[in-house]
Amino acid sequence: MNKFDDHNWKLDWVGEWFPIIRSFGEFTDIVYLKCSSAGAVEDIYYLDHGQYDGVGGFQVLLEQQQCPNAIYRAQTESRSNFFWRCLGFIKYFLESKANSINWKRREHSLPGKKMIPCVFVYSVEQTNHLMNLARSKQVTLTALILQRLDECVRTLLQNEQKKNIWLIPVNMRASVKRKNPYSNHASYISVTLSRFMQDADVGKTLKTALKIGYHWAAWWGILLGRMIGLNGMHRLMKKYHDKKHSWTGTLSNLGVWSHPNADQTWAFCPPLSKSHPVALGLVTWNGQLSMALQIHPSLDQEGVLAKQLLHTLQESVLH
16 A cells, blocks of 8 residues: 655644644543552653554654664555445445434533543453454454453443444554655544443454555545644534543554563553543553543543443453
8 A cells, every 4th residue: 555645734633633632621632651560650741642542642752762673563454345435435424424422411511621541551461361262253352352342331421322423543554655754643433332341343344444454444534634624623523522422442552562670560541522431541561451431521520430341341251
């Protein structure tokens, strides 16, 4: 696939979305947490999503932490054929309308805020067990955890809900070249889950979204600002805000990293908003998988549901 070069961009049209989201009262920083191997949080870092995506921000942070040679297991991408790409664009445009989720309790007027995510770190042995479990079911770790997350969210946060729509970020570095290697190279796929879907069903849904190139349709949608400008982007975001638009949330897997001289481990959590009020971040560092979770104040004003959800999730994932 030909790499897309941003040398002629006047603005970073990907990063410019985040100041606009902030203008509607949201907190859009990516959160990184340095933890002990037992999962105790030792330091917290907030990086501006307008400047970095999850991978880029982590690379910058590791360089600042004297770990510049941390190894990231990069992903590869094969190009979808024209027929599948057409399906991807059709699916993307059909899902671009405002959506509504049947939450048990939601106060749309409450803004976002700076929070400390709830964190759980699996041991190396537990992480290996999860990897083997995913392999035995012939699904990715992301699919395995997404299936459990969806079930837990339905039980704790929702009334009867026919379908949930999850946002899964996709690292575009295999196909997109930008001048700043740390800047936003992230697109996403949407994953629609119904009740009682099993691991294989979720895995197939993820594979299909990638096969049809949904992330490429979303990438060009993100770059819409090049045509409509900052004012147009603000008007578009206000339209979704006024309609109280909500998907279910975001699950972001930062991938597998390693560094031979690091005693601590790391966790991370993507930002959340009223539009994506549940956010779960995964990262595997030196063989240990961590999960960090936040719930938007519009659903969890007292900050107690996030702890319940993460506890239920981390137990569910192991079984």
